[in-house]
Amino acid sequence: MWQEQGNLTNAFGDLTFGSSWQDTPDCSENSLVSQLQTTLDLQQQLDIFSMSAGRALTLNGLTLKTALGEFQATGSKAGEYQHKTSLSLDQQVLAELSYESQYPFTPLVQQQLLILESEWLFSLRNALVVSRLQQMALKDPLTTLGNRRFFDDSFAKAVQLAKRHQSPFALLLLDLDNFKQVNDIEGHSIGDDVLLKVADCMRETLRVTDSLFRFGGDEFAVLLTDTDAEHAERVAERLLSAIKSESFLVKLGVGCSIGLARLSHEQQPRDLFHLADEALYQAKSSGKGKVRHSQVSRANLTDKLTHPMRVAS
Numbered sequence: 145m146w147q148e149q150g151n152l153t154n155a156f157g158d159l160t161f162g163s164s165w166q167d168t169p170d171c172s173e174n175s176l177v178s179q180l181q182t183t184l185d186l187q188q189q190l191d192i193f194s195m196s197a198g199r200a201l202t203l204n205g206l207t208l209k210t211a212l213g214e215f216q217a218t219g220s221k222a223g224e225y226q227h228k229t230s231l232s233l234d235q236q237v238l239a240e241l242s243y244e245s246q247y248p249f250t251p252l253v254q255q256q257l258l259i260l261e262s263e264w265l266f267s268l269r270n271a272l273v274v275s276r277l278q279q280m281a282l283k284d285p286l287t288t289l290g291n292r293r294f295f296d297d298s299f300a301k302a303v304q305l306a307k308r309h310q311s312p313f314a315l316l317l318l319d320l321d322n323f324k325q326v327n328d329i330e331g332h333s334i335g336d337d338v339l340l341k342v343a344d345c346m347r348e349t350l351r352v353t354d355s356l357f358r359f360g361g362d363e364f365a366v367l368l369t370d371t372d373a374e375h376a377e378r379v380a381e382r383l384l385s386a387i388k389s390e391s392f393l394v395k396l397g398v399g400c401s402i403g404l405a406r407l408s409h410e411q412q413p414r415d416l417f418h419l420a421d422e423a424l425y426q427a428k429s430s431g432k433g434k435v436r437h438s439q440v441s442r443a444n445l446t447d448k449l450t451h452p453m454r455v456a457s
């Protein structure tokens with residue numbers, strides 16, 4: 145793939161790795177070090193690195209595995225040959241790199257890649273620190289689901305995208321039933337275990353980690369992008385029954401209620417949120433343990449809403 149992206153050479157021996165620049169990293173304006181220093185974004189750094197690595201050997205793909213997740217260089221595909229290396233700095237493993245190519249990774253190529261990798265280490269460490277801080281700021285510390293701030297941002301973007309592409313989109317708001325009694329009777333730490341169990345149920349049922357959120361307390365949200373009405377209903381029912389049948393939750397008498405609203409194209413994020421919240425209110429007030437769909441029009445929205453609205457419209 146990389147040889148298609150401009151004036152790159154296409155493999156073996158095109159670059160000579162002389163001892164003069166092996167000793168001191170090249171920090172000139174166009175050097176790999178300088179290019180990597182222009183961004184703290186892991187994906188962008190990987191793409192920059194892959195361009196340089198593609199000069200040592202034509203690559204089909206490059207994957208970076210970090211504690212924060214896995215990243216693939218843009219356009220990556222499988223290759224016949226693989227080569228894996230571990231990127232460490234100050235005895236700390238930062239990441240694992242997996243190269244794919246249709247050519248073998250000869251000792252010379254491996255040596256060339258090793259030199260390039262060494263030029264990435266400081267920038268990579270900085271990018272990892274920044275990503276970790278960003279993730280912490282956007283995650284609920286107990287369940288590690290997205291927090292309310294992350295929801296607000298993701299929700300507004302998802303609605304915008306769905307409208308632009310005219311694709312179906314739905315929002316689920318979920319509130320636990322009878323959770324307070326767990327805290328009151330069993331204690332706060334068992335209450336925390338309940339919240340963790342619910343987050344696990346959500347992950348297992350939905351498998352879209354980025355679109356799952358905990359607002360705080362016993363309130364959760366799910367963004368269902370590219371999901372039509374029928375599928376959104378099925379997802380909500382599946383989630384409800386997963387939580388209702390989870391043995392730890394059953395033992396403690398905890399269930400959940402879900403409000404579901406689908407985006408129609410004249411709506412703003414704020415409208416959609418209010419509709420899901422209204423549906424949740426209906427689910428609660430009609431006996432709990434149910435999924436309710438939004439049936440109300442915008443004009444019918446009242447001050448019965450259970451969540452204060454903070455989503456930017």
Ligand SMILES: Nc1nc2c(ncn2[C@@H]2O[C@H](COP(=O)(O)OP(=O)(O)OP(=O)(O)O)[C@@H](O)[C@H]2O)c(=O)[nH]1
Nearest residue numbers: 319320321322323324325327332335336360361362
């Ligand atoms: N363990 C634990 N409890 C929390 C946390 N955040 C909020 N809570 C508790 O969550 C409970 C939420 O109250 P409600 O939603 O009224 O409780 P509920 O029994 O589920 O009420 P219904 O929705 O009417 O069934 C309160 O007891 C809060 O103290 C937390 O991080 N950990």
